[in-house]
Amino acid sequence: MLHVQNLTRRFGEHTAVDDVTFxxxxxxxxxxxxxxxxxxxxTMRMIMGVLTxxxxxxxxxxxxxxxxxxxxxxxxxxxxGLYPKQPIIDQLVYLGQLHRxxxxxxxxxxxxLLERFQLGDRRKDKLESLSLGNQQRVQxxxxxxxxxxxxxxxxxxxxxxxxxxxxxxxxxxxxxxxxVPVLFSSHQLxxxxxxxxxxxxxxxxxLVTSGSGDELRAAAPRRHRLTVSPDAGxxxxxxxxxxxxxxxxxxxxxxxxxxxxQRLLTAAMARGRVHEFSRIRPTLSEIYRGVSQ
Amino acid sequence: MSTITKxxxxxxxxxxxxxxxxxxxxxxxxxxxxxxxxxxxxxxxFAISTLVTLVLIVAGVVFNAYMDNRGEDFSVAVISDAGRxxxxxxxxxxxxxxxxxxxxAVVVGSDDAALDEVRGGDVDAALLQNEDGLWTLTxxxxxxxxxxxxxxxxxxxxALSTNAAATGSSPQELLAxxxxxxxxxxxxxxxxxxxxxxxxxxxxxxxxxxxxFGLQIANSVVEEKQNRVVEILATAIPIRxxxxxxxxxxxxxxxxxxxxxxxAALLALNLTGTSDLVGGIIPASGWFLVFFLFxxxxxxxxxxxxxSLASRPEDLxxxxxxxxxxxxxxxxxxxxxxxQLLVVASYVPVVSSVAMPIRMLNTEVALWEPILxxxxxxxxxxxxxxxxxxxxxxxxxxPGALSLRKAMKLEQ
Numbered sequence: 001m002l003h004v005q006n007l008t009r010r011f012g013e014h015t016a017v018d019d020v021t022f023x024x025x026x027x028x029x030x031x032x033x034x035x036x037x038x039x040x041x042x043t044m045r046m047i048m049g050v051l052t053x054x055x056x057x058x059x060x061x062x063x064x065x066x067x068x069x070x071x072x073x074x075x076x077x078x079x080x081g082l083y084p085k086q087p088i089i090d091q092l093v094y095l096g097q098l099h100r101x102x103x104x105x106x107x108x109x110x111x112x113l114l115e116r117f118q119l120g121d122r123r124k125d126k127l128e129s130l131s132l133g134n135q136q137r138v139q140x141x142x143x144x145x146x147x148x149x150x151x152x153x154x155x156x157x158x159x160x161x162x163x164x165x166x167x168x169x170x171x172x173x174x175x176x177x178x179x180v181p182v183l184f185s186s187h188q189l190x191x192x193x194x195x196x197x198x199x200x201x202x203x204x205x206x207l208v209t210s211g212s213g214d215e216l217r218a219a220a221p222r223r224h225r226l227t228v229s230p231d232a233g234x235x236x237x238x239x240x241x242x243x244x245x246x247x248x249x250x251x252x253x254x255x256x257x258x259x260x261x262q263r264l265l266t267a268a269m270a271r272g273r274v275h276e277f278s279r280i281r282p283t284l285s286e287i288y289r290g291v292s293q
Numbered sequence: 294m295s296t297i298t299k300x301x302x303x304x305x306x307x308x309x310x311x312x313x314x315x316x317x318x319x320x321x322x323x324x325x326x327x328x329x330x331x332x333x334x335x336x337x338x339f340a341i342s343t344l345v346t347l348v349l350i351v352a353g354v355v356f357n358a359y360m361d362n363r364g365e366d367f368s369v370a371v372i373s374d375a376g377r378x379x380x381x382x383x384x385x386x387x388x389x390x391x392x393x394x395x396x397x398a399v400v401v402g403s404d405d406a407a408l409d410e411v412r413g414g415d416v417d418a419a420l421l422q423n424e425d426g427l428w429t430l431t432x433x434x435x436x437x438x439x440x441x442x443x444x445x446x447x448x449x450x451x452a453l454s455t456n457a458a459a460t461g462s463s464p465q466e467l468l469a470x471x472x473x474x475x476x477x478x479x480x481x482x483x484x485x486x487x488x489x490x491x492x493x494x495x496x497x498x499x500x501x502x503x504x505x506f507g508l509q510i511a512n513s514v515v516e517e518k519q520n521r522v523v524e525i526l527a528t529a530i531p532i533r534x535x536x537x538x539x540x541x542x543x544x545x546x547x548x549x550x551x552x553x554x555x556x557a558a559l560l561a562l563n564l565t566g567t568s569d570l571v572g573g574i575i576p577a578s579g580w581f582l583v584f585f586l587f588x589x590x591x592x593x594x595x596x597x598x599x600x601s602l603a604s605r606p607e608d609l610x611x612x613x614x615x616x617x618x619x620x621x622x623x624x625x626x627x628x629x630x631x632x633q634l635l636v637v638a639s640y641v642p643v644v645s646s647v648a649m650p651i652r653m654l655n656t657e658v659a660l661w662e663p664i665l666x667x668x669x670x671x672x673x674x675x676x677x678x679x680x681x682x683x684x685x686x687x688x689x690x691x692p693g694a695l696s697l698r699k700a701m702k703l704e705q
Contacts, residue, residue: 048528050690067531075528079692081521086332097324098529142525 001026002047002150002181006056009042015205016042019056022200022210024150024181029172031192032185033288034202040185041078043202044154047183048075060150071099074148076156080139084128088114088138091127092145099146106145113141116167133161140168144175151175153184157191169195189285199284201291208291213284220282220290224261226251227276228268238264252280321530325538326545329513333546343550350554351561358565367440368397370407370419375451379420379428383447394443407431420444492651494558495581496627498551499647503589503620506547507596510539511609514600518689532686540593540678547589552582580663581650587670588623588646592616594674594681601685604694623647640666642673 002024009017017039024030032040045051047058049070058065083091089110096106114120117137119130127135136159143153151172157165172195176182183200186192192199199216201208209216223244226232232251236243240260244252255261268274282290319327333339369380380398387394399416401407407419411433417440418432428448430436453464517523517535526535555578595616603609626638627647635655638648645666652658687703688695695703 045524050524050527071529073528075525077521077524079521079524081517081524083516083522084520094324094328095525095529097319098321098526 001061002183003059003062004043004047004056005059007043007046007053007058008055009039009046009051010054017046017202018205020202020205020207021056022207024183024200025198026181027176027179028197028212029176029182029184029195030198030200031196031284032183032200032202033187033189033192034185034208035292037204038202039205040202041154044075044078044152044183044185047152048073050077069149072146072149074143074146074151074153076139076143076153078154080136082127082135082139082142085126087124088119088127088130089123092138092142095142096145101146109145109147110141113144114138116171117141117164132159133164136160137164140171144171148175149180151180151182151184153182155186156184157186157188165191189288192288193283193285196284199288201288203292209287216284216287217282220287221254222257222261223252223254223280223282224264225276225278225280226253226264226268226274228271229273229275234267234271235264238267240264249275321534322537322541325530325535326542329539329542330546333509333543343553346554347557350558354558354561355565365393365437365439366395366397367418367437367443368399368416369440369444370399370401370410370416371421372401372403372407373422375422376420379444379447379451382451383443386447386450387443394439396443396447491577491654492627492647495650496624496647498554499585499588499627500620500624502547502551502585503592503623504617506543506550506589507592507616507620508609508613509546510543510593510596511600511603511613512606513539513543514597514685514689515603515606515609518601518603518692519605521692523689527690532689533682536597536678536682536685539597540590544586544589544593548582548586551585555582577650577654580653581646583667584646584649584663584670587667587674588643590674591643591670591677592620594677595619598681598684598688598697601688602695602697602700604692608694619643627651640669642670645670 004020004022004024007017007020008015020039020043032044034040042051046053049065049067060069089107092110092114093103093106096110097103101109111120111123114123117134117140119134119137119141122130122134127138130138140156143151156168160168172182172184184195196213198210198212200210209219211219226235227250229249232246232249235241235246235251235253238260240256241264242254242256244254246252253264255264265274265277268277369376371377371380377398377400380396384396387396399410401410404419404421407416407421408431410416411419411431414433418430418436420428420430422428430441430444432440450464453467457464457467517526523532523535526532559575559578596613599609599612599616603612620643623644623646626635626644630638630648630651635648635652638644639652639662641648649658649663649666653663684697684700688700691700691703
């Protein structure tokens with residue numbers, strides 16, 4: 001497990017990341033969300049050791065990460081970076097060697113990844129001759145090349161077409177299946193919903209909340225949908241009930257506790273027919289929207 | 294939140310793939326060095342320019358040799374026996390001297406006829422004597438130095454023997470005691486000539502290599518900075534190793550190229566037989582390579598820093614002025630410095646790369662002098678690479694162009 005403990009980074013007077021603590025559990029995908037400028041990239045750079053933290057530390061399985069640990073991490077920076085004028089295979093082998101792979105191993109692994117992205121026959125092409133989407137795939141291959149022990153991916157899905165997103169997701173799932181903790185930032189909340197077991201939410205450099213989907217849902221306000229006939233307008237007067245929305249026979253309400261739910265249901269049955277009374281399970285993107293308002 | 298046992302790095306290798314060789318891989322700086330060399334040697338432009346330069350060097354040597362050995366034939370219009378004797382004497386001297394300058398007398402009837410021959414282009418010049426005994430050499434538009442020199446010397450000996458005979462003496466008697474031998478306390482006159490040629494060659498080679506490979510280093514740094522590859526590299530290896538690899542790789546390339554150029558020139562000199570002086574150049578060339586290495590290391594560190602401060606390759610045009618000035622100073626030392634100035638220059642790092650080998654060609658230099666100069670250069674190289682590393686480490690992660698002062702204040 002990767003653990004970020006009280007990380008802080010200032011740029012001059014501005015505190016970009018302020019005392020942020022969260023965990024990226026092994027074998028799980030953790031989504032890292034927050035508006036632009038929330039401090040996601042700065043946090044990821046500190047995790048990778050590219051930026052020095054002014055306070056706090058990064059722990060791997062309970063001990064401070066070293067440069068040697070980080071060399072086994074896979075990293076995809078926000079600003080994509082490879083050599084435009086170099087053949088793809090050459091630069092992947094070079095990066096693999098820098099990550100302490102043997103040349104032969106780096107070459108076969110690069111070949112394997114390129115084939116998965118349907119780029120096997122373009123391995124000798126210069127990077128700049130590829131479309132932007134394909135360059136992005138090469139960038140992903142570069143971060144996965146050395147069979148990383150931890151994956152830190154800054155906006156890995158931006159610029160990918162749906163097919164590429166699917167093969168990327170498949171690759172990431174293979175890594176989590178092998179126990180790798182994956183932290184990725186994204187503005188695509190539907191993807192976050194689909195992929196994440198965990199969520200970390202930053203706002204203006206501070207941690208808003210973090211945890212597993214179940215933990216976050218448990219902490220979210222308890223909302224229920226009620227459909228009754230002839231009309232749901234009466235719910236406004238019930239005690240312990242906050243009305244979110246009422247339209248004709250339908251109402252969405254927030255309830256203080258379980259007692260309030262039982263009271264509401266009893267009242268509804270007394271007033272007419274109850275067609276639906278159900279707990280609304282919020283999506284992670286709804287939770288994100290809820291906490292970042 | 295569930296806690297799962299630590300993922301072992303080696304425990305999740307996809308099946309069938311060989312495990313990465315632990316400890317069996319090369320050090321990072323060596324991987325970077327090899328890449329720098331490979332990328333450059335695979336670059337077609339680099340291969341072509343190296344080849345063209347090699348051809349130019351050999352062609353230059355061969356052309357020089359050809360010009361030196363090329364025979365000249367002069368025909369000269371004369372009207373008198375005296376004129377014919379002078380031309381015959383010049384012919385004798387010319388053939389004796391380098392074996393291939395010939396003078397031929399064309400006897401005509403009158404001064405006007407002689408001048409007509411010149412005008413018509415049938416002869417190279419007319420050698421005529423007026424009533425007062427004064428000789429005139431008349432050409433059409435110019436008189437070649439070979440022609441006037443040969444005839445002038447011949448006329449002098451002709452007059453000397455004629456006049457000596459008139460006074461009952463001989464030229465030998467008249468010239469007795471007039472010979473001046475030349476010697477130098479330090480070095481030899483022959484070395485002086487070699488030194489001036491070699492000085493130019495050393496200076497120019499240093500200038501070329503320092504700029505070509507220096508810019509290559511700076512460009513390779515700025516490329517990684519601009520493309521943000523450096524952010525990935527920095528997570529894999531210490532940035533310091535990246536700098537070392539770049540400096541070392543390009544230094545190797547520069548040294549190999551320089552040795553190739555020098556080798557080609559010496560070989561061509563030998564083969565064309567113009568190599569009387571080569572023996573004197575070789576030891577100095579060896580020293581030059583050693584001095585070049587140290588001077589280049591200093592410049593390489595500077596170029597790397599310039600690259601890390603720039604944001605685009607175009608920025609280098611503006612920021613490279615100080616380094617270029619230093620390289621020009623080295624070139625200038627090779628071309629112009631003499632005496633005390635040269636002695637001082639031979640201890641100034643970078644400039645010493647050219648100045649010390651030239652001093653060693655010019656004069657006897659005690660062995661401790663080049664060694665001391667190398668130690669100074671080595672210390673400067675170490676200090677600059679250390680300083681360069683600090684700036685490089687800070688600046689290269691920072692997007693955009695930076696001033697040196699700003700870079701020093703940055704934190705990582």
